Amino acid sequence: xxxxxxxxxxxxxxxxxxxxxxxxxxxxxxxxxxxxxxxxxxxxxxxxxxxxxxxxxxxxxxxxxxxxxxxxxxxxxxxxxxxxxxxxxxxxxxxxxxxxxxxxxxxxxxxxxxxxxxxxxxxxxxxxxxxxxxxxxxxxxxxxxxxxxxxxxxxxxxxxxxxxxxxxxxxxxxxxxxxxxxxxxxxxxxxxxxxxxxxxxxxxxxxxxxxxxxxxxxxxxxxxxxxxxxxxxxxxxxxxxxxxxxxxxxxxxxxxxxxxxxxxx
Numbered sequence: 001x002x003x004x005x006x007x008x009x010x011x012x013x014x015x016x017x018x019x020x021x022x023x024x025x026x027x028x029x030x031x032x033x034x035x036x037x038x039x040x041x042x043x044x045x046x047x048x049x050x051x052x053x054x055x056x057x058x059x060x061x062x063x064x065x066x067x068x069x070x071x072x073x074x075x076x077x078x079x080x081x082x083x084x085x086x087x088x089x090x091x092x093x094x095x096x097x098x099x100x101x102x103x104x105x106x107x108x109x110x111x112x113x114x115x116x117x118x119x120x121x122x123x124x125x126x127x128x129x130x131x132x133x134x135x136x137x138x139x140x141x142x143x144x145x146x147x148x149x150x151x152x153x154x155x156x157x158x159x160x161x162x163x164x165x166x167x168x169x170x171x172x173x174x175x176x177x178x179x180x181x182x183x184x185x186x187x188x189x190x191x192x193x194x195x196x197x198x199x200x201x202x203x204x205x206x207x208x209x210x211x212x213x214x215x216x217x218x219x220x221x222x223x224x225x226x227x228x229x230x231x232x233x234x235x236x237x238x239x240x241x242x243x244x245x246x247x248x249x250x251x252x253x254x255x256x257x258x259x260x261x262x263x264x265x
Contacts, residue, residue, distance in 0.1 A: 015068060017085075020120075024112040026096075026104035028089040031058055033113060034067055035121065036083040038076050046124045047082045049117060050075070050131045050262065051109075053094070053138035058087040063136070064250030073256065079263045081131075082123055086113045091182075093162075094141030095192040099184035106192075109145065110152060127154050131262045133255070135159040136248060140194065143211065147197035150204045157258035159214040160248055163224055166194050195230055202236040211238040212261040214254060217245050 010020050018035040038047065052066035067085040070076060076083050088105050097103035118125040130153045132142040139158030146156040165178055170186055183189035190196055205211070211231070215224020228240045239261055246252040 015071065017067060017071075020116070022112060022116060024108050026102070026108035026112060028102040031087045031089060031108070033087070033116065034085040035117075036067055036071055036076050036085075037121075038080060038082070040077075041122065045080075046122055046129070047080055048129045048131060048263075049121075049123045050081045050083045050133060050259070051113075052083055052085045053132060053134035053141050054085065054087055054092065055134070055136045055138050057091045058089055063248060066133070066138075066250045069250045069255050070259075072251075073259070075259055075263075079259070081263070082117075082121055084113070084117055091137065092141060093137055093182045093192070094144050095183050095188070097182065097184040098188040103182070105141075106145065106148070110149060114152070127151060130154055132156040133158075133258055133262060135161065135250070135254070137162045140165075143194055143213070144192050144197065146205070146210060147194070147201050148192070150201070150206075150210075155210045155212070155262050157212040157214075157262055159254045159258060160216050160246070161194075161213070161224065161227075163194065163215075163227055167226065194227060198227070198230050198234055198236060202231065202234050205236060207237060209237040209239050209261075211236070212241075212258055213238055214241045214243060214258070216243055 010018050013019050020033040022031050022033050024031060052070060055063050067083060070083045075081055086109060090103055092105045094105050096106045117123060123129060132145055132153055134142040139161035142156035142158045146153045165175055170176060170179060179186060179189045183192060213228060231238050246254060
């Protein structure tokens, strides 16, 4: 995977995470990469990576902190994972905006973050070693990244996903404004639209369930159920849970089931 990145060094933050400042050509400025390592790294062992995708831009954690949640449950030690939390200079939908080269979030992830992690940490630099977890916008991102890059990422868990932007006419003013801001053109949005990706690329995931998709009751329910039905219609193996409403945060109890799916071999 080609990349162009400069790191301004590593430090430890107040949570004990190793932190790197990355300068990427795909973002508007510096971003932070945080890494949670197993307490006892085994010499010569290569670890799977769990990429914990952010819901918000750099430094914003108003829906909780995914990497803190991973540490709280001890997944780095229990499952032998290196947990990595990238950041982005604007609120990410994990797409390359075709009108703004400084909002190329998919490229930042694939061409900057992955190569940096695989160059500097003892990780499995292969498809099976790369896992994704997210919710809301980052749930969309985890699905999009796997569906668009099935030979790069292995499994994705997406909870209470920001799927409403996929539902209904694009011409609606609120939806059109969001698409213009985050994806650029409608044509580009359609290259990342989850329903389109299921139809056109879902079969590339093969015959093993590589997607775990949660939807909850409430305002996202209709879109969430529709995506599940589309996966069934196109015979794409996946795990699906419809559950009662939870508060829209990292720390409301959905993470354990998601991680359990991701670490299954």
